[in-house]
Amino acid sequence: MPILASCHCGGTVIELPEPPTQATQCTCTYCTKTGGLWSYYAPEAPRLLKAEHLACYAPNTYNEHYFCARCGITTHGVSPAWELGGEGIPETKKFAVNARLLDDYALFTALEIERIDGRTLW
Numbered sequence: 001m002p003i004l005a006s007c008h009c010g011g012t013v014i015e016l017p018e019p020p021t022q023a024t025q026c027t028c029t030y031c032t033k034t035g036g037l038w039s040y041y042a043p044e045a046p047r048l049l050k051a052e053h054l055a056c057y058a059p060n061t062y063n064e065h066y067f068c069a070r071c072g073i074t075t076h077g078v079s080p081a082w083e084l085g086g087e088g089i090p091e092t093k094k095f096a097v098n099a100r101l102l103d104d105y106a107l108f109t110a111l112e113i114e115r116i117d118g119r120t121l122w
Helices: 029-034 105-109
Strands: 003-006 012-016 022-026 038-041 047-051 054-057 064-068 074-080 093-098 112-116
Touching: 012 074, 022 029, 029 064
Parallel strands: 022 112
Antiparallel strands: 003 012, 012 047, 022 038, 038 093, 054 064, 064 074, 074 093
């Protein structure tokens, strides 16, 4: 059974390779203002099945934040694979799906949430 995540209007649908068991709640201004709750995968692992109204906000050259331009929901992102305490911008990338988009609500409510202090870390 595929694990799907979709925006409110259904314009963006992401198929995940396996169910997430953990999500990160970051306190940076972007994540708190958009409601992002991130589950991470290798960049090539998730499949974008539908992207009818997909738009990108890229505040710099290494972070891509995607959202549905129709319903406004933050869907996913591609960024360096940051490590807490690491220095510089990592070359390795990671795919972050907004776990709030999981179609299986029971799967969403079972997630272990890790909170990180993004307001002061970066």
